Amino acid sequence: MSRPKGPSHNKVGARSVSAPDPAPLDDEPLYSGLNDRDLAAVVHASGHVSWTAFPDGTGDQLASWQAYTGQTRSETQRDGWLSAIDPTDRTRVAEAMALAAAMKQLCELEFRLCRSDGASRTVRFRAVPKLNAGGSVDKWYCFCVDITGMPDSREFPSPPMPVTNAGSSILQAVLDTLPIGLYVSDGNGKLLHRNAMAARIWGEQSPRVDVIDQYPVYTGWWLDSGKAVSAREWALARALETGESVVDDQVSIESFDGERKSIGISATPIRDVDGTIVAGVVVIEDITDRIRLQNALGQTTLEASARLSQLEAIFEGISDGLLVCDAEGIALHVNAAYRRLMGVPDDDSKLVRHPEARARLFFPRDSRGNLLPPDRRPVARILRGETLTEANTSDYMVRTADGREILLSASGAPVRDAHNAIIGAVAIFRDVTERRTLERQTGGALSALLTIAESLVTQDTERDEGDIDPTTAGRRMAERIAHLARSVLGCQVVVLATCDAQLELTPLAGSWNVRSAPKDWWIADGNRQVVAAISEPAVIDRLHSGTVVALDLPASLKDFDATPSARRCILVAPMRIGQSFVGVMVIEHGTVPHTYSTSERMLTGAIANLTGLLIERARLRREQARAEARELALRETNRRMNEFLGIAGHELRTPLTSISAGIQLAERRVKRALDEAAGSGAGEAVQITFAADILGRVLQQTRRLDRLISDLLDVSRIQADRLELRISPRDLVPLVKDVVHDQRQLEPTRVVKLSISDAEAIRVMADGDRIVQVVTNYLTNALKYSEIDAEVDVRVETQGSDALVFVTDRGPGLAPEEMEHIWERFYRAPSVEVQSGSGVGLGLGLHISATIIARHGGKVGVESAKGRGSTFWFSLPLIP
Amino acid sequence: MQACVVEDDAAIRQTLRAILELEGYDVLEASEGSAALEILRATEGPLVVLLDLLMPGMDGITLLQTVAADPELTESRAFIVVTAAPQMLTPPMTGLLNSMSIPIVVKPFDIDVLLDTVFRKAKALQVPG
Missing domain, CATH: 3.30.450.40 (GAF domain)
Structure with missing residues (x-):
C-alpha cells in the first residue's frame, strides 16, 4: 500500500463494481516497499502472514511473520518460530509439522499465535510442501490467517480466479481472499479501496465516501450503548485524527443489503517516511455470530463449569469412556475409563485435547478401513446437533495410543445452553470388539x-x-x-x-x-x-x-x-x-x-x-x-x-x-x-x-x-x-301316528292306545323313514312280547328340549341284567318268550334302533321290572 | 289303459303282468332299458311305466335320463319306480325322480299300495291337458 505508481492492473474490478479503485502497485515484491512499521500495521490489520521455510526448519521471506509476531529473524530459525505459538498448542503444531514432513503432505491446522502486542490470536495455518524432481521436499510455503472470533470459518476461501499478473492484481487477489473486510483510505479519510469481504459485510451497494463528514451514510450503533455512531466516532476517523490504532470497536450496523449485523472494527493510520499520515487501513469482521453466542452464553458458561466440576466425580466412576468437549471439539474432560480404553497415559490428557490430535492419534476408520472424514467423526456429529445412539451410529475402528486395534461404539449428545445453542458435547465410547x-x-x-x-x-x-x-x-x-x-x-x-x-x-x-x-x-x-x-x-x-x-x-x-x-x-x-x-x-x-x-x-x-x-x-x-x-x-x-x-x-x-x-x-x-x-x-x-x-x-x-x-x-x-341318514325338519306326531295306524291295520285284533301330549307339531331334525323304523320296532316288540289281549300304549310328549316317545307293554318285563344287554347286537333276553305272533327274530332290532337314535343325537332307554311289563323310550332333540 | 313293466326278473315281471291284467290293463313287457325305450317310441296313447332300477343292459336311471332329455318320450307317459334297493339312490338320482314326479314303490310291495299308485298315475294321464 505504498504510493500510487503507474496504471491500475485491476483484474477483479468486475467483482467490485461500486468499489473505490484499488491502490495501484508497481511490480515490487509484496512487502518490499513498506517500512517495518507500515508492514507491521498492514500485517496486524490483515491478520495475514506468509513465509517460506526449508526442510531443515530454516525460515525465509519472514518479513510478515516477524512483523506479526515481533520475533527477530534469528529467533525464528530452527524451532524458534514455535515459541511464538501458545505453549499449549506448541507440541501439537510441532507434531503436525513433523507428520506432514514425513508424509510430504499438506499440513493444515489451527493454533493460537502470540501477536507482537501480546494478544493471543487464533490462526489457521497452512503449510504446502514443494517437491523436487526426486520427490523430496524442497521448500515449504507457509501461510497463516487470523481467524479469531470466526467460529464458522472452517474453510479457507478459495482464490476467486487464477492469479496470473504480478503487482496490484496479486495484492488485490490476496486481499480478496482474506476472510476479513479491508478498507484503505487516504490521509483525509477518502475511501480508496475495499476488498471482497468488506463488500460482503457492508453490501455490494455500499457507497464511496470522499470525506469523513459523509461517513454517516454508513449506519451504525455502538454495541454497548446502542447510540448511533457519529461521523467522527468511526474507527478510521479516530485513527486518522489521533494517529493511534483503534482496536476492536464493536458496532451494530445496518448493511446496504438491509441486514443487521455486528462488526468488529480496527483501524490503523499509515505514515510516510516523514511521519505524515498518508493513509488509513480499516479492518472489519463480521462478529454477528460471536456476539450472539456471547449473549447466549453469558451466565450459562459459569453455571456449566460449576456443573461440570460436580459431574466430574461421577464421570470418573463411569465404566464407559467419556469425553466432554466444548463447541470446538476441544476436550475439556476425559474420564479414567476413556484413558484406559484409548490407551492414553493418565498424566497426558493433552494428547487427546484437540480433535485433530485425536484423529491423528487414533486413526478412526470405518468398517472398510477408510479414514473417517472429519465430519463423520462422532464428536463432530454431536456438535452438529445429532444425538448418537447405538442404533444410528456405526461402529468404527480405532488404534489406541498403546497400539491395540479396537472396535468402538460411540454415543452421546450435544450440551446446550438455556437458549438451546450447542456449547459442547458429551461423547461416550465403548469397546464393542468382543461383543x-x-x-x-x-x-x-x-x-x-x-x-x-x-x-x-x-x-x-x-x-x-x-x-x-x-x-x-x-x-x-x-x-x-x-x-x-x-x-x-x-x-x-x-x-x-x-x-x-x-x-x-x-x-x-x-x-x-x-x-x-x-x-x-x-x-x-x-x-x-x-x-x-x-x-x-x-x-x-x-x-x-x-x-x-x-x-x-x-x-x-x-x-x-x-x-x-x-x-x-x-x-x-x-x-x-x-x-x-x-x-x-x-x-x-x-x-x-x-x-x-x-x-x-x-x-x-x-x-x-x-x-x-x-x-x-x-x-x-x-x-x-x-x-x-x-x-x-x-x-x-x-x-x-x-x-x-x-x-x-x-x-x-x-x-x-x-x-x-x-x-x-x-x-x-x-x-x-x-x-x-x-x-x-x-x-x-x-x-x-x-x-x-x-x-x-x-x-x-x-x-x-x-x-x-x-x-x-x-x-x-x-x-x-x-x-x-337323510335328515330334514320333521313333525314327530304324524310319523308316530302312521306307525300306529299301520300296526292297527296289520293286527286289527290288538289294542294300541296312542296319546300325544301336545296338540301342536313336535319338530325334530330326523330321517323320517328311520324314525318310523324305530317306532315300528318298539311297537312290534311290544305286541310280540305281550299277551294277545294285552293292550300296548304309545305316548308322545316333550320334556324340556327333548321330544320323547314311550311304548309300554304289559308283558313279562325284564330282569336288571337283561336290561343292561338289551341294546346289544344279537342279544335276546333269555327269559322272554314270544307271547303272540310268530318268530324269534335275530336280536338286531333294538341294536339298530339304538344306533339310529344315537346318530340323531338322541337317547334310548327301557324301564322294566319282572312281571310288570316294559316301557321302551327314545328321545330326540327338539328344533329350538 | 296300457301299462309297461320294465323288470329283469321274469317271475316278478309275470306276476306284475298278472296283477295289472286282473285290473284290466293291457300290459307290455321289457327286461331292460333299451327294449323299454323301443316300446316308449312305438306305443301310442297313454302309458304307465313300472320301472325297475337295477337291470342288466340299460338300467332304469339311464332310461329316465334319456327320457327326460326327449319331450316326445314324456308325452302321455307316467313312470313309477319299483325298486328293492331305495338306499342306493344317490341325491342326483332322487333329484331326477322328484323333477319328473316319479313315485317310488319299494319291493317287496303291497299290491294295494302298488295298484293305488298305478291308478293315480293312470288317472292323471287321462285328464286332458
Whole structure:
C-alpha cells in the first residue's frame, strides 16, 4: 500500500463494481516497499502472514511473520518460530509439522499465535510442501490467517480466479481472499479501496465516501450503548485524527443489503517516511455470530463449569469412556475409563485435547478401513446437533495410543445452553470388539439354522417332484444338515444318529473330513467308543434332560491319525421330540485340542433339536402316507361294501318280491272266487276260505322275511359305519301316528292306545323313514312280547328340549341284567318268550334302533321290572 | 289303459303282468332299458311305466335320463319306480325322480299300495291337458 505508481492492473474490478479503485502497485515484491512499521500495521490489520521455510526448519521471506509476531529473524530459525505459538498448542503444531514432513503432505491446522502486542490470536495455518524432481521436499510455503472470533470459518476461501499478473492484481487477489473486510483510505479519510469481504459485510451497494463528514451514510450503533455512531466516532476517523490504532470497536450496523449485523472494527493510520499520515487501513469482521453466542452464553458458561466440576466425580466412576468437549471439539474432560480404553497415559490428557490430535492419534476408520472424514467423526456429529445412539451410529475402528486395534461404539449428545445453542458435547465410547465378534458368530449360526429350516421347504419340493419315498428324502435332508453343521461349526466330524431303547446308535447321516476321520472308522470303532461313553448313566441322564455333553475320550486308533496320548474332543447333543430321546448329534474336532464354547454348545444343541424335529417330521410324513393309503383302502372297502349291501338287498328281495306279489295275487283271486262262490255250495266256500287262510299266513312270513333282510342289511351298514341318514325338519306326531295306524291295520285284533301330549307339531331334525323304523320296532316288540289281549300304549310328549316317545307293554318285563344287554347286537333276553305272533327274530332290532337314535343325537332307554311289563323310550332333540 | 313293466326278473315281471291284467290293463313287457325305450317310441296313447332300477343292459336311471332329455318320450307317459334297493339312490338320482314326479314303490310291495299308485298315475294321464 505504498504510493500510487503507474496504471491500475485491476483484474477483479468486475467483482467490485461500486468499489473505490484499488491502490495501484508497481511490480515490487509484496512487502518490499513498506517500512517495518507500515508492514507491521498492514500485517496486524490483515491478520495475514506468509513465509517460506526449508526442510531443515530454516525460515525465509519472514518479513510478515516477524512483523506479526515481533520475533527477530534469528529467533525464528530452527524451532524458534514455535515459541511464538501458545505453549499449549506448541507440541501439537510441532507434531503436525513433523507428520506432514514425513508424509510430504499438506499440513493444515489451527493454533493460537502470540501477536507482537501480546494478544493471543487464533490462526489457521497452512503449510504446502514443494517437491523436487526426486520427490523430496524442497521448500515449504507457509501461510497463516487470523481467524479469531470466526467460529464458522472452517474453510479457507478459495482464490476467486487464477492469479496470473504480478503487482496490484496479486495484492488485490490476496486481499480478496482474506476472510476479513479491508478498507484503505487516504490521509483525509477518502475511501480508496475495499476488498471482497468488506463488500460482503457492508453490501455490494455500499457507497464511496470522499470525506469523513459523509461517513454517516454508513449506519451504525455502538454495541454497548446502542447510540448511533457519529461521523467522527468511526474507527478510521479516530485513527486518522489521533494517529493511534483503534482496536476492536464493536458496532451494530445496518448493511446496504438491509441486514443487521455486528462488526468488529480496527483501524490503523499509515505514515510516510516523514511521519505524515498518508493513509488509513480499516479492518472489519463480521462478529454477528460471536456476539450472539456471547449473549447466549453469558451466565450459562459459569453455571456449566460449576456443573461440570460436580459431574466430574461421577464421570470418573463411569465404566464407559467419556469425553466432554466444548463447541470446538476441544476436550475439556476425559474420564479414567476413556484413558484406559484409548490407551492414553493418565498424566497426558493433552494428547487427546484437540480433535485433530485425536484423529491423528487414533486413526478412526470405518468398517472398510477408510479414514473417517472429519465430519463423520462422532464428536463432530454431536456438535452438529445429532444425538448418537447405538442404533444410528456405526461402529468404527480405532488404534489406541498403546497400539491395540479396537472396535468402538460411540454415543452421546450435544450440551446446550438455556437458549438451546450447542456449547459442547458429551461423547461416550465403548469397546464393542468382543461383543461384535460374538454377534457375528451368532449371526452365522442363525443363518445356518435358517438354511436348515429352509431345507424343510426344499425337501417338500423334492418330494413333490417325484421322490415318493419319504425315507430317502429324510436321509438326504439329514445328510445336508450334517454338512451344514460341519461347515458352521468348523469341526472334523458331524454324525446324526438315531437311537433306540437299547441305546443302539444307527448313523442316519454324517459329514466327515475324510483325512482326519474316515467314515468307515467312525462307523466301526468311533461309534462304539461314543456309544460306550454315552451309555454311562450320568451321561445318559444329562442327554435325556436335554443337556449337550462334552466328552473327552482317548483316541486309540491308528486310522485316526493320532498319537497315543491324543484325545478325542467330542460334543454330544441329544435329539429329543417332546420328552423322548430319539437320537444324538455327535460333533468331533478330531485330536486337535478343542474347548467347546458356550455358543458352540448352544448351536449344536439347536441344530440337534431341529434335526430331531425334521426326523420326526419325516416319520410323520411316512405315517401320513400310510394313513392316506389306509384311508383310500377304507374308502374303497366302504364303497364296495355299500354296493354289496345294495346288491345283496336287491338280490334277496327280488325272489321275496315275486313270492309276496304271487301270494297277494293268489289272495285276490281267492277272494274273488270266494265272492263268486258265495252263492254256490258251502263246502267249496270252506275250501276256498281255508286256502285264503294259508295264503295269509304265508304272506305274514314273507313280511317277516323282509324285515329280517332289512335288519341284516342295516346291521351290516352300522358295522361298516355306512348307515346314512337323510335328515330334514320333521313333525314327530304324524310319523308316530302312521306307525300306529299301520300296526292297527296289520293286527286289527290288538289294542294300541296312542296319546300325544301336545296338540301342536313336535319338530325334530330326523330321517323320517328311520324314525318310523324305530317306532315300528318298539311297537312290534311290544305286541310280540305281550299277551294277545294285552293292550300296548304309545305316548308322545316333550320334556324340556327333548321330544320323547314311550311304548309300554304289559308283558313279562325284564330282569336288571337283561336290561343292561338289551341294546346289544344279537342279544335276546333269555327269559322272554314270544307271547303272540310268530318268530324269534335275530336280536338286531333294538341294536339298530339304538344306533339310529344315537346318530340323531338322541337317547334310548327301557324301564322294566319282572312281571310288570316294559316301557321302551327314545328321545330326540327338539328344533329350538 | 296300457301299462309297461320294465323288470329283469321274469317271475316278478309275470306276476306284475298278472296283477295289472286282473285290473284290466293291457300290459307290455321289457327286461331292460333299451327294449323299454323301443316300446316308449312305438306305443301310442297313454302309458304307465313300472320301472325297475337295477337291470342288466340299460338300467332304469339311464332310461329316465334319456327320457327326460326327449319331450316326445314324456308325452302321455307316467313312470313309477319299483325298486328293492331305495338306499342306493344317490341325491342326483332322487333329484331326477322328484323333477319328473316319479313315485317310488319299494319291493317287496303291497299290491294295494302298488295298484293305488298305478291308478293315480293312470288317472292323471287321462285328464286332458
